[in-house]
Amino acid sequence: MDQQSPPSPAPYSARIVSGLSELASGYDVVLSDIWGVLHNGESYFHAAADALTRFRASGGTVILITNAPRPHGPIREQLDRLGVPRSAYDSVVTSGDVTIASIVEQGGAPLFHIGPERDHALYEAVAQATGTAPLLKPLAEAGFVVATGLFQEETDTPEDYDADLAVMLRRKMPLICANPDLIVHVGDRLRYCAGAIAERYAAQGGRVIYAGKPHAAIYRAALDDAAAKRGAAVRPERVLAIGDALRTDVAGAVLQGLDVLFVTSGIHRDESHRTGDGQLDPDAYQAMIEAAELRPVAAIPALAW
Incomplete structure (x- = not known):
């Protein structure tokens, strides 16, 4: 008798929602x-x-989880400057928060910093946590490297750092990546992030220590924060991640066993919004998700209630 092949898994059918209220x-x-x-x-x-304010009003807890390479304090200040109401969230957890521990683990070795000077708030937080300020040195005198971004964010590309990467690779220097994102939209402009440098270094054989999504440490910190806010343990099946990047937000949530709502008008808008009127193209979205082999619980063009 012929042996029958196991049935093929059912194809993924992307669910598209108009508001968080459909899932909340x-x-x-x-x-x-x-x-x-x-x-x-x-x-x-x-x-x-x-939408986030309404979720909280219904009894939910909102933790903002970001790959910003600074401690949560400056990120709260940025949100305040932009006018984001404090009613929209309970707390903020950043990849900068996670990076602090990675820097401390280097045992006081001097470091070389790649990124804008505003990110030095990270080192002030290390000093507050340990009582000792990290030693920032030129690359030739450093024991490891921390990348928070690019020096000239508007014009630099990852290729501009190849000479430094060659030195780092030759000396087998670890690179702590404080922001695993590759790119970000600033208004309508694209800007490279530290993750683009880290990806280039890793491809050459360099050792990279990642803070932030999609890696587990930032999710542990965020879920611990949520449990503290709620005064009880948090069940993973009752947690919804929301994000706009497949590589970090969606992949990270999936790796942690969390449901994720994918916002399609962010980083991937050119891939999923092809209709010319700014609306989500369901066929383009379905193809993108199948190619990525990731399974958000649902997608939404832009977060709304």
């Missing part, structure tokens, strides 16, 4: 990305803030 009753906690979901670096999205 199934969750106690939302872990929401910030840049691309709540603001674009220049202005905040009122409908997104309203």
